[in-house]
Amino acid sequence: MVGVFDRQARRVKSFYRTFADRYDDLASASYYKSVCDEITWRFIEPFLPEKGLVLDAGGGTGRWAIPIANRGLSVIVYDISEEMLDIASRKAEEEGLSNLISTLEGDLRDMRFPDGAFDFVLAEGDPISYCGEPERAVRELARVLKRGCYLSAGVDSVYSIASSMLNMENKPVKEIGSFLESRRIYVENLGFHTWAFTPSGLRELFTRCGLEVVKLAGKPVLFLGKPETSYIFEDQKKVRKLIEIELELCEEPTLLGSGGHLHIVARKQA
Numbered sequence: 001m002v003g004v005f006d007r008q009a010r011r012v013k014s015f016y017r018t019f020a021d022r023y024d025d026l027a028s029a030s031y032y033k034s035v036c037d038e039i040t041w042r043f044i045e046p047f048l049p050e051k052g053l054v055l056d057a058g059g060g061t062g063r064w065a066i067p068i069a070n071r072g073l074s075v076i077v078y079d080i081s082e083e084m085l086d087i088a089s090r091k092a093e094e095e096g097l098s099n100l101i102s103t104l105e106g107d108l109r110d111m112r113f114p115d116g117a118f119d120f121v122l123a124e125g126d127p128i129s130y131c132g133e134p135e136r137a138v139r140e141l142a143r144v145l146k147r148g149c150y151l152s153a154g155v156d157s158v159y160s161i162a163s164s165m166l167n168m169e170n171k172p173v174k175e176i177g178s179f180l181e182s183r184r185i186y187v188e189n190l191g192f193h194t195w196a197f198t199p200s201g202l203r204e205l206f207t208r209c210g211l212e213v214v215k216l217a218g219k220p221v222l223f224l225g226k227p228e229t230s231y232i233f234e235d236q237k238k239v240r241k242l243i244e245i246e247l248e249l250c251e252e253p254t255l256l257g258s259g260g261h262l263h264i265v266a267r268k269q270a
Contacts, residue, residue: 008132011192016081032225039219047150052119058127062088069100077103108137113144123153138209148270156196211266217250218259
């Protein structure tokens with residue numbers, strides 16, 4: 001099985017090698033991503049320490065490292081892609097944050113940090129879903145987190161992917177059934193597999209890894225980013241209202257599983 005997971009890592013590195021230069025532009029141009037990001041920040045900011053060291057695991061181009069460093073926190077952006085990290089370093093320099101943001105290339109499943117090294121750990125952008133061995137990754141993230149501190153992470157959602165598959169032409173229903181059983185799917189436009197989670201499965205994983213779940217949300221649960229809803233973004237008042245609605249509903253247990261992604265916040269037991 002090691003060979004399978006190494007192949008997954010090579011495919012992820014290959015994708016981001018060619019995609020790194022476009023990553024930030026495509027993310028900032030997406031209405032869906034802008035809504036998702038706003039929800040994500042609400043599940044990061046309140047749990048940040050007043051001071052200390054933050055691990056941005058799978059942090060890529062430093063999309064979250066910059067606002068975190070702007071709060072005066074030191075951040076290590078840790079990622080499997082050298083090209084994404086080069087961009088993160090350049091952005092940190094441009095923002096005058098090179099003294100607070102550093103980068104390190106490596107695999108989420110086997111990190112070169114001592115136990116309890118970080119005061120906050122972030123794993124946003126689906127690195128847990130992409131790494132090939134989610135439980136091994138979560139155990140590593142928990143290991144390097146200090147006791148009593150928080151881990152905030154985003155992953156792919158099983159029910160959102162299954163719904164998308166149902167809307168694809170020529171996608172046999174049996175493939176949906178296989179995905180629901182394995183929770184793993186090959187994503188053609190990425191060129192590698194992703195591991196997805198149900199809310200209960202995500203909670204069980206983090207609990208099994210010695211973490212106490214304090215927040216679980218879907219993001220977003222209503223807004224799907226379809227072209228017919230783009231009119232909302234012509235009026236900032238409508239955008240703010242949409243965000244308010246999403247934040248009100250995203251933790252509702254009967255709805256959060258329908259989120260395009262899932263977000264979890266967990267505390268390492270003291």
